[in-house]
Structures are given as structure tokens and as C-alpha cells.
Amino acid sequence: MGRGRTAVRGTAIALCAAAALTVSACGGHSSGAAGPSDPPSAFGPGQVVGPAPALSQGESATRYRLPAVLDQGTAYLAGVDGVRVVDTASGRTMETIRAQHPLLTTEGSAANLTHPPLVTTAGDARAVVWPFLVKAPGGGNAVELTSIHTDTHTATNVLIGLPQWASSAEYNLSVTPIGAAGTTVVLDVAGGLHHAALTTDAGTGEPLWMRDDFTADAVTDGTVVGAQPDAAPANTEHVVGLALKDGTQRWTQLHGFGFGISSASPSLVAVEGTLPTATAGGTFQLLAAATGTSVATLPISNGLPSRCVYDQTSVTVCYAPTDNHAGARVVVAVDAKTGQQLWSMPNGTNGTEPVPLVTDAWHGLVYATTTEGLTMVYRARSGSPVRASAGPTPVLVNDQAGLALDPNGPNIVAQRPID
Template sequence: MMAVLALAGCGASGGAGSKDAGSEGETGAGPSATPSEEMRAVKAPKRFSTDEAIVLPESAGAGNVAIAGVQHPLPIALHKGVAYIARPDGLEIAGGYFRSDPVLITPEREPLSRLDDLGPLVGGNTARRPVVTEYGGKTLALAALVGRVPGSGTTKGHDALELMAADTSQGTKAWSVEIPLAEGHYSVEEGQSEVVGHSGRVVVVMGHGQLFGVDLDSRRKVWAAPGDFQEGAVLVGGTVVGLRTEKGGSDREVVGIDPATGEQRWLLPGVAAERLSAAGPKTVLVKGYVADTPDDGALLVDAVSGDRVRQFPEDTAADGTCAYDGLSTTVCTDADRVAAYDAATGEQRWALPDEAGTRAAPEVTLVREGLVYGTTAENGPVVVDATTGEDAETQPGIAPYVSDGYVGIAPAEEDNAVTAYRVRS
């Protein structure tokens, strides 16, 4: 079996693979390699080994990493040390814990853009992070892209969204679903696509500003939400929360949608939203223009009911980029400020820089399992406790952008190549 998929000591089996898995997910016989050492996992790692580094394929950083910096989240999902990298023209699987040849899973249709078409600038990659989820006794890596369906005779061609599923135990394409796309909204980037999340039997996907539900049993589209949506919908508290463009206008309204049926559950009144993010197991943070209030501070909203939980003061860290740590804390960054809030109530727990001016705010790369990873200009990588704000580790080795407890993913210092580093216990 291939080293990329051989998960010795973790109860998972490897599968044959080749560098290019075709449209049906078929692969040739790959080299046989069984790791001689057991894999080690740490639920909330604080240290990473820089001695055992594996450079990931170019796709891991193309259009997202440059000398000037990193645009994240990177289009990478991890499962037991294996990296699943979304590309505008496929899904690439590469070993992060053990070295191996990558596997490329390709779509049924000609993709609108290819990895080779991306320029050197940050921001040109339309691929978004895959979703790794369990269903039907299998662990699947789900990725989406947009392809072109050619016309024939008097029938015009059209774009189509393809949802691809890779079987993580085999490293092969398990199946794919094709969804025809209508002409996208003028504000939607060509090729825009993403997997929003999985709930019950349904996977929610988006392409060219259109939101769909796909049944995992029948592997067919079961609903299409009316209207045009901005990229960045989230699935929180059993509800899809999205930003829908108002009819006849450019403002975006916040709506809650049933992931099983696609029906609207609630509409947040009096808000012209700019962006949103998951804030907790049942809450989302919404930033935008808020009517009938003295300021436009971000709103913490109950994803199940659509009720407002708290409005933050204007010009705070909550106005920036926020991430949920998976336990009880939401961490927000804006300019040179970082603040942490209770995920359920929005109450602030700590903020950096501190009032005494003795501690700096890190540039946050990842929030996960009660920890905040980042870097400071003076001292490099650091790990901060998400609940207390105290330093949890001052010599972590790297500041990961993605981690699964087996490896952490970060650009290498010398050349910015996206690299996997094993965790240290």
C-alpha cells in the first residue's frame, strides 16, 4: 500500500493509488510501503518537530502563499496525517506524516481553470478547503469545483458544479455529483465553489453564488436555495447560515436555511451584512451595517433561531476575522488586536495587546482545541491558551495554519513552501 495512505497503528488501511486518478477514480498499482514506526497523535499539540518536515505539492500553496504572506484558510484538510488539497482542477492527496507520491483525483468535466493557470500573486486560487466527514461507515474527503459542459448542435454549453468524494481509506474517487449552474451573479468570481458542510444525509455545496443540498444516499441534488449567495456560508447548530443578495439590490441579508430541505428558517432583519463566521456550536458572528443602533459593531447571532445574542462595540476585534476553537471560545483578530469571547454569550475573556503594554498580540494562524497559534514579530511562533490568553508554549517550532493532531501545516521559513511538520508530545 502507499505510504500516503498507510496509517499504521491507527486502525485504517491503505489503498493502491497512482499520481493521477482518472475521472472514475481508478488507479494503477502503486509502490508498496509500510511505515516501520507507529503514528503519534496529540489532541491539542503545542509543539511541532522541524526535523521531520515534508514539503507538500505545489497545489498546497498556489495562489495562496507568496513572499508577501499567506491568505488563509489554505485549501487543505487533514485526516490522520494525510493532506487533502483542493485545486481548481481536482483534489490532490499527499502524505504529511510519511513521504509518498501524491495522488490527483480529477473531475468529470473540463475545469474552468487549472492550477497551472494561477499567477504568482496571492488571491487567485478559487479552490476552498475540502470537508472530511464520516458517512455510511466510510470517511470521505469532499471537494467541489466548477467545470464546463460543452454544447451540442443548438444546445448551449453551461457551467456545472461537481462535488467529488474521495475514500480516505483507499485514496481513490468514490463518486461525484454534477449540478448544472445558472448564470452567476455579477459579483461572484468565476469558478467560485466550496463545500459548506455535512448534516445528516445532506452535504451543502455552493457554486457561482448558488446554494444546493446533495443527498449522500441517492447522490443527487435534492434542493436549490432561491437567490444568490456570497461565498462563506457556514453550517452551525443544524442550520445553514448564508449571506443572500437582496432582490433588486446589492445588500446582503443573513438567512438561516434548513440543510435537509433548503427551506428558509429565519431572516435577520435590519442588517446589511458584509461577512459572517462560525462563532460556536450554535452561534455565528455577523459584520455589516446594523440599522436602528448607535454603531455598526458585529452581532453574535443564534444560528438556530436567528435571534441576536449580543452586539459588540464598534471598532473592536470582533469586527475582524473570527474563528471558533471547537470548545467554548471565539477568537477574533483585527489589525494588530486579538480578543477572545465566550462562544455562547459573546462576553470578552481577554485581549492583546494588554493594557500595560507588556504583551504583544500575535498574528493568528489557527484556532483549534482550546489553543491559539500564531507569531509575534519579536519572538516568532507562540501558542496561547484560548480561554485565559496566557502563553501555553513559547517554543512550538512552527505556527500551523492547519493541524489534525498528527501534523501541522505551515510555510517553510526559507522558501515559503507549504510544509507538514509532525507533532511532538
């Protein structure tokens, strides 16, 4: 979260001809090793599984969001030129899935590496989805949307047309995966001052709907939530909820400046920004994704980047700032359904102690790192400490693995739970 925006100018929009094709890639199988039934509270030594994408200037590794997802014991690590399928138990790269068309390299081609691949389920099939920005066979730009099947690690690809303004532009063009439900996938297309939401069927490549002058940020509870600029001459924007099915507008909320929006739970989205009536510090609110209703205002300033993580059961943890160079770090945990605050840091008992940086949450536990490099684990519903241990803190966790940044170099390491 915390991404500032400038208003985008209006433009007529048209779909390029979208051709659908299916390409198979050879695949292998993951180890299938069973993990512990409880969420892990400690991890073994990490083993390098690949390079970490470069951080932008001034960005701290402690707040980095990996372009990766975990599915059981398999990690999917996205890069500009491919997605590596890694067995976290052995560290072995089982497959590298690459685009079938020439990649388009622009100043913004690495921008989508700030978002992880999407994991989605359609019927009994489960897939990891990733967009490649490519050069279309007939000329112009397109998206090659790749679905990696988690059972076989084979990939199928469809070619997706872009908005007219993006079909030939090469200035800072990027395509970012935002969310998916079944075979419906939402992408945010950006270039210069332009933004558009592009929604497509990952199985057929059929375009479903598109909305120009709209920055898609989250897909939650059947709703695509993002920001749209107000009509000129206003230099403001507002938060909008669109029906995932057909793009019709469900609600509008919170006119203001510089909104950062992200999914906070299966039913909530987090919105930070500055309201015209705000005296200082802006606002950080949790909205019901389906209706736009504000369910909670959290004591988090929008002056620095912030983020929410959902533990996949019942608790959402929001935190800011995510760097140590300014302000005081704040952590707030809420009920993932109601938004009711459960606990926060600092509080009356630890107000003089440095607040650790939250990195992830999983099934009732919260993971954080201290300035000394220790991994701290807390109970998600109470905030009570569970364990402190040495070693790199995982920034992505499930019951079979953790992914962390190597403290000794710009690499990603996989860790196996030991307790």
C-alpha cells in the same frame, strides 16, 4: 470573513439535467501513525509537501487560509486541477485525485481555493469532499463533486447540474464548498453579480434544493446561513438562516451592508458588517445559528478582514485585523456554546505589546505568530501563554500534524508535533 458584497439581481432559476456517475480512482493508505494524546505545543522542522496557491494582490501570507484539511496524519491539499492526499509523516503524496471531465477555466475558477475541502461522515464512512468546475458531457457547465474516502483514498464522483444562469456562463464563474452534514453538501455558486446556494446529495448527485439571490457562507447546527439582498431600491442586505434539510427560511436578521459570515462553533455563526444605524465601526456579532438570536457583540471592528476559529472542544477565538498594514490587531476568545467572553488582547497587562496573529486553535490551545516570526501558544480558556518557539507557525493543526506556509518560498510545509 470580511468579504464585501454587492447586491445581486433576481433571475429565474432552473436545474440543468443532473447526471450521476460513479468513477473510482486508485488509492493507497496513510501511515496510520498515532499522535500524542495532548494538543501539541511545539512542532519539528517543516518539510515541503507542495506549492501554496498564489495569493491575490495585496494579500498577506500571514492571514492566509489554506485550501486544506487534516484527517489524522493525512493532509488533503486542494488545487484547481486536483486534490493531493499527503502523508504528513513522510511528506509523500500518496494520491492525486483529479476530475474525470474537462476542467472549466474561468476568471473565478480559483476562487474556491479560499475555502478548504469538506470533511463529512455518513454512517461509518468518512470522506473529504471537493467540487471541480467542469464541462458537462452534453455541453454546458457542471460541478463534478468528488468524495475521497479517508480509509482507502479512493474517490467517487457525481455530476451536479448548475443554475440556468451558470450552466453556460464563463464570466468569473466559481463554485465554493461551504459545508456538509452526512451526504448533504452545500455549495455557493457565483458568477458576475449572481449568487446561488446549491444543495445536493454527494452520494447520488440528487439535487435537494437551490436558492437564487443568496450567498451561502456557513452550515451550522442544521442551518445554512448567508446573506440576501433586500428588495430594490434598497441597497442593503440581510442575514438569513435556511433549514439545511429543505431550504425553508428559519429566520432573518441584521439588515445592513457588506456582511461577512462564517461558522464560529457547532451552534454559533459570526457576522460582521455595517448597520444603517451604526455611528462608526460597524458590528461584529455572534448569532445562534438555529434561531438567529444575537448572543454576543464583540469589540472587533469590521473595517478589516476578520475570522473565528473553533478549538473543537469548547472555545472560539475571533480576531481582526489579520494584516499589519492598518489598525490595531484584536483577539477575543469566547465560550463556544454561550458566546460569553473569556479573554481578549490587548488587555491591561499587554496593551503596549504587539498582539500576535492567531492562526488556529486545537483542543484547548491557540496558535499565533509574532511579527518576529515566533510561534506563540496560549491556553484557549484563559489566554495564558504556554510556549514560544522558532519556526513557521502552523495555520492548520490537529494532534498528529501541523500545516504551515514555508517562510523561504511559496510552499506548504508539514510539521510533526514534538511536544
